[in-house]
Amino acid sequence: MSFPQSFLDDLRARVGLADIVGTSVKLIKRGREYSGLCPFHSEKSPSFTVNEQKGFYHCFGCGAHGDVISFVMNTRGLTFVEAVEVLANQVGMDVPKPSREAQEREKKAKTLYEVMEAACVFYERVLHMPEGREGLEYFRRRGLDDKTIAEFRLGFAPDNRGALKAALKREEFDEPLMIEAGLLIEPEDQGRQTYDRFRGRVMFPILDRRGRVVAFGGRVMGDTKPKYLNSPDTPLFHKGQLLYGLPQAREASQQDAPIIVTEGYMDVIALHRAGFRGAVAPLGTAVTEEQIGELWKMTNEPILCLDGDAAGKRAAVRAAERALPILRPGKSLLFSILPEGEDPDSLMAGTNGFASFRKILDSAVPLAELVWRMDVAGRATDTPERRAALEADIQKRISAIGDDAVRSQYQSMFRDRIWQLFKGDRAKGGGSRPAPGGGYQNKKFSRGGKGGKKDYFWEPAGKAVPGMSRPPMQKRRVVQDCILLVTLINHPHLHEDVGERLGIYTCADSDLDNLRRAVLKLLDGDPGLDSETIKAHLERDGLSETVLRVVGADILAHAAFARPETPLERARAGWEQVFSMAVSSLEDEEAKYAVRQLAADISEEEWERFSHRRDDLARRREKVFKLDD
Numbered sequence: 001m002s003f004p005q006s007f008l009d010d011l012r013a014r015v016g017l018a019d020i021v022g023t024s025v026k027l028i029k030r031g032r033e034y035s036g037l038c039p040f041h042s043e044k045s046p047s048f049t050v051n052e053q054k055g056f057y058h059c060f061g062c063g064a065h066g067d068v069i070s071f072v073m074n075t076r077g078l079t080f081v082e083a084v085e086v087l088a089n090q091v092g093m094d095v096p097k098p099s100r101e102a103q104e105r106e107k108k109a110k111t112l113y114e115v116m117e118a119a120c121v122f123y124e125r126v127l128h129m130p131e132g133r134e135g136l137e138y139f140r141r142r143g144l145d146d147k148t149i150a151e152f153r154l155g156f157a158p159d160n161r162g163a164l165k166a167a168l169k170r171e172e173f174d175e176p177l178m179i180e181a182g183l184l185i186e187p188e189d190q191g192r193q194t195y196d197r198f199r200g201r202v203m204f205p206i207l208d209r210r211g212r213v214v215a216f217g218g219r220v221m222g223d224t225k226p227k228y229l230n231s232p233d234t235p236l237f238h239k240g241q242l243l244y245g246l247p248q249a250r251e252a253s254q255q256d257a258p259i260i261v262t263e264g265y266m267d268v269i270a271l272h273r274a275g276f277r278g279a280v281a282p283l284g285t286a287v288t289e290e291q292i293g294e295l296w297k298m299t300n301e302p303i304l305c306l307d308g309d310a311a312g313k314r315a316a317v318r319a320a321e322r323a324l325p326i327l328r329p330g331k332s333l334l335f336s337i338l339p340e341g342e343d344p345d346s347l348m349a350g351t352n353g354f355a356s357f358r359k360i361l362d363s364a365v366p367l368a369e370l371v372w373r374m375d376v377a378g379r380a381t382d383t384p385e386r387r388a389a390l391e392a393d394i395q396k397r398i399s400a401i402g403d404d405a406v407r408s409q410y411q412s413m414f415r416d417r418i419w420q421l422f423k424g425d426r427a428k429g430g431g432s433r434p435a436p437g438g439g440y441q442n443k444k445f446s447r448g449g450k451g452g453k454k455d456y457f458w459e460p461a462g463k464a465v466p467g468m469s470r471p472p473m474q475k476r477r478v479v480q481d482c483i484l485l486v487t488l489i490n491h492p493h494l495h496e497d498v499g500e501r502l503g504i505y506t507c508a509d510s511d512l513d514n515l516r517r518a519v520l521k522l523l524d525g526d527p528g529l530d531s532e533t534i535k536a537h538l539e540r541d542g543l544s545e546t547v548l549r550v551v552g553a554d555i556l557a558h559a560a561f562a563r564p565e566t567p568l569e570r571a572r573a574g575w576e577q578v579f580s581m582a583v584s585s586l587e588d589e590e591a592k593y594a595v596r597q598l599a600a601d602i603s604e605e606e607w608e609r610f611s612h613r614r615d616d617l618a619r620r621r622e623k624v625f626k627l628d629d
């Protein structure tokens with residue numbers, strides 16, 4: 001549904017942005033703007049600003065930006081239309097009416113929502129009646145208490161072909177509506193009566209993002225097949241677009257809870273009870289592109305928690321293949337593998353369930369590592385032909401990525417890893433084969449054979465993944481610092497834009513910080529120096545070892561934008577992104593706040609105050625540097 005632009009402009013003009021933001025953020029007036037702690041990421045010093053005059057908010061920490069409508073959407077988990085309706089009601093504006101056809105669809109949908117809600121209430125009621133004793137005992141055996149049963153609105157469908165139909169008829173819902181909602185089955189034989197779709201099953205209501213019942217999943221009590229039965233697609237429900245547990249996960253994502261994709265309904269409930277309230281599950285299918293998009297609305301990197309068996313491996317490959325074409329900067333997937341024979345429900349039932357599952361989540365590997373393993377793991381690369389075939393397969397895989405920038409980063413990273421892989425082959429005489437992270441195993445496994453075939457697709461949970469694992473915070477800071485410095489060295493013209501901020505920033509490693517000061521000193525003295533001249537000066541100053549460490553292939557593999565041939569604007573954008581992440585991890589909160597303010601559009605009074613703060617920090621650091629010298 002679209003709205004006239006004049007209506008939206010009028011709505012934004014009438015709604016006070018600071019008033020709306022102030023309902024969830026404590027704002028302090030700073031000159032022409034307001035500032036506060038960002039509601040979209042955890043921070044101790046305020047980097048979130050609201051500009052009432054210009055009608056936007058912006059966070060210098062995480063990059064969140066938007067107007068009053070997007071703020072309501074992102075903080076309350078609403079769609080654009082829903083956010084507009086909420087704001088319009090607050091200021092007493094009438095929302096423009098849609099066309100007659102749209103009104104008819106909306107009226108019909110409303111009635112469908114009503115019949116689905118009535119069915120849910122019926123199933124909930126039956127669960128606590130004699131007819132539902134079997135279902136209640138099942139939930140009790142699975143460890144669920146009354147609070148959990150009520151929160152997830154669990155119920156029971158009696159083993160009766162007409163129980164739900166009769167109950168809904170008493171509430172004046174007609175049969176065609178029940179059929180359209182997927183609650184009744186209409187036999188092809190016109191002479192036979194319609195009958196309840198769900199019978200003799202515990203019932204799991206499936207909710208849309210607004211918390212409305214749109215479908216059901218039912219688990220049979222005996223050995224009848226299928227074990228699980230879902231509602232068919234209806235005007236309200238398309239199983240490839242929704243996720244079980246979505247409303248709770250959307251709420252949890254506002255508190256930075258990890259978003260975890262698991263397999264089944266009970267897995268989701270078990271994780272919620274253990275404190276992982278960002279757990280969701282697909283609805284009986286592999287994860288779809290639409291569901292990945294829904295996950296990305298909640299977090300940049302959802303974790304797919306999969307079984308460690310062959311089925312889990314296949315599910316991981318399908319998810320990766322579906323994600324590649326829709327990847328975009330900052331949006332990806334992580335993959336966490338459970339021990340074989342375990343699921344989240346069984347893990348949580350163990351003595352150290354929470355700690356065990358937390359460890360599994362912490363060992364999650366990035367999508368890029370999974371893609372690498374899909375083509376490289378367990379594959380021989382001991383001849384030119386095999387190497388050429390590997391390169392061709394990897395290139396074909398990467399070519400599926402739709403976004404140019406992301407595809408370029410994959411190509412750069414994999415080019416470096418292939419070089420490392422083949423270099424290792426040459427060092428070992430060309431007869432080795434790759435292990436999961438790019439290391440090598442004995443040649444006897446190269447062709448499989450009886451007892452010789454080994455599946456390198458997954459490593460045991462907790463093992464590091466060379467070149468791709470998420471490093472500890474301190475190591476991450478060092479890599480970020482290297483990227484900041486090599487980008488500036490290779491693109492000296494950035495100094496005018498970034499030099500001041502880098503001047504009050506401190507690198508995590510003392511050698512890197514000495515290099516930072518030396519580079520800035522050179523460019524302060526002569527802004528026209530080129531990259532090669534800078535490197536020559538640094539080498540004469542005894543910093544050649546640190547320079548080599550910074551400009552090496554390992555660092556450039558993490559940041560293709562830092563390469564000398566990259567256009568300046570792209571290098572600037574990459575530097576800004578990495579600098580923002582580096583500042584977020586600073587331990588010195590005063591320095592963090594001062595550095596961020598340098599990037600802000602603040603008032604003259606604020607600028608003067610922070611200039612004094614910056615100068616004071618510089619004087620204190622200069623004393624430390626003199627002591628070091």
